[in-house]
Each structure stands twice: as C-alpha cells, then as structure tokens.
Amino acid sequence: MTQKLKYVFLGYFLYFPCSFLIIYMIWMAIVKSVRWAEVISNCTSIIGIYYLIASVWFVFLLQKQTKHRT
Incomplete structure (x- = not known):
C-alpha cells in the first residue's frame, strides 16, 4: 500500500x-x-452505513491501484 493510500x-x-x-x-x-439513547442509536446506524459504503469504495480503489501496477 502506498503512502497516499495509507x-x-x-x-x-x-x-x-x-x-x-x-x-x-x-x-x-x-x-x-x-x-x-436515541443519539447513540442514530449515530451508530449512520456510522455503520458509512463504513459499508467506504469499505466498498476502498476495495474498488485498491483494485484500481493493483491493476495499474501490473
């Protein structure tokens, strides 16, 4: 993983x-x-959705970088 990607x-x-x-x-x-209780419930659900979207995006970013190296 490159420094920029880190x-x-x-x-x-x-x-x-x-x-x-x-x-x-x-x-x-x-x-x-x-x-x-309502604040924590809302906050964790929003963070969970964010992590799903960010994880998928990061996988595509890693695949793109791997394709450029080969």
Whole structure:
C-alpha cells in the first residue's frame, strides 16, 4: 500500500467517523437536547452505513491501484 493510500485509509476510516461522532453527539445531545439513547442509536446506524459504503469504495480503489501496477 502506498503512502497516499495509507493517508486515504486513515482519513476515511478514522478521522471522518470520529469527527462525525463528536460533532453529531454535541449537536444532538447538547444543542437539540435529544435523549442519549436515541443519539447513540442514530449515530451508530449512520456510522455503520458509512463504513459499508467506504469499505466498498476502498476495495474498488485498491483494485484500481493493483491493476495499474501490473
């Protein structure tokens, strides 16, 4: 895996989801005063869908890079 691909992986699988979790929890729990159980339920379901989409995209990205090397 190239250095650029490692940064893409870290960004899409660590930075974006963690920042989303923090921002979403602050917004929904503190600003909008929604119950914590509902906030966590919504947040984890959104993150789950995001990880599915990002994983499929990352597989295609890896396949594309592998084809260019051969």
